Amino acid sequence: MAAEAGLQVHYLPLAAARASARWEGVLGIALFGLTRARPIDGLATDIPLASVSTPVLVEAGGESCEIWRTDEQLVSGRHSNVHYRRGADVLFGCISLPESDGLHVATATAYREIFAAVDALGFPHLLRVWNYLPQINLHTQGIERYWQFNSARRDTLIATARDVTGNVPAACALGSADGSPLVIYFLASRTAPAVIENPRQISAYDYPPQYGPKPVFSRASLRRADSGTTLFISGTASIVGHRTMHVGDAAAQTRETLVNIEALLEEANRVSDRLHARARFDMASLAYKVYVRNPVDLPLIQFQLQAALGPGAPILYLQADICRPDLLVEIEATGKDCTCD
Helix, strand or coil: CCCCCCCEEEEEEHHHHHHCCCCCCEEEEEEECCCCCCCCCCCCCCCCEEEECCCECCCCCCCEEEEEECCCCCEEEEECCEEEEECCCEEEEEEEECCCCCHHHHHHHHHHHHHHHHHHHCCCEEEEEEEEEECCCCEECCEEHHHHHHHHHHHHHHHCCCCCCCCCCEEEEEEECCCCCEEEEEEEECCCCEEECCCCECCHHHCCHHHCCCCCCECEEEEEECCEEEEEEEEECCEEECEECCCCCHHHHHHHHHHHHHHHHHHHHHHHHHCCCCCCCCHHHEEEEEEECCHHHHHHHHHHHHHHHCCCCCEEEEECCCCCCCCCEEEEEEEECCCCC
């Protein structure tokens, strides 16, 4: 199957992905499910594969793929522990490291290797980063592991002379199965994206001290290319200002999260106008990945999403712990300019 124009993402059960021969034009893949890191049968070994140990919901007991494709000519390689594949202007990379010397060391090492790779390859601008670490809410060494991760990421950004406010990539950090490694995968570009913040929320890097070491990510990023404009929405939750809303109510948290995504779409369209990109995004132009803390809440969350998006929206549901213990659902999304179709 030939690749569609521009950067594309598809969520498919692994069996369906094999059957539809979607490995052609693949930039990189994230494989989700309670699985150990292993190759996919029939997948060329030069395609980067991030194996993330998080249970897939809806596709009971199965594995699902997040497949990134492009119509560009692709070149694969490795830079230290980073496995990458690149086209003319976009690169997919992934790294998986055990926590042999603790989470702080693993995170710092991973980010140093990522920055060394993208700089050496000429793709210095991170567009979107996905971080998965086990027991994200567990307190060890007197501090929550998510705070340990944020501290290490921030320290490494400062040490490598990168921004920690403003010009930072879209990102998320979620829990993975106990005993799994730190897994990070990312998209990078030769040119800097436009970063987008949500007017309903304080920027994450400006959170007050009660939330620990400041997380470094933008609420969304916008990539312009000749083949179209792509919007990357970070993991988004039921937060207004800096406070969690609707504690204990998964349905209300889902509705609040969708309001935040709508606010980001409005802001993305405004930024697009300022850049003269003439791109337009709406809820129907997005593909969604939904993280559910408690599987028992899945029907409530699905009902809210179907009511807002319709039954045919492309959605991958995963069970994962979320960065704050009082958050029950987190939603990320990727969208292609809907005027390009």
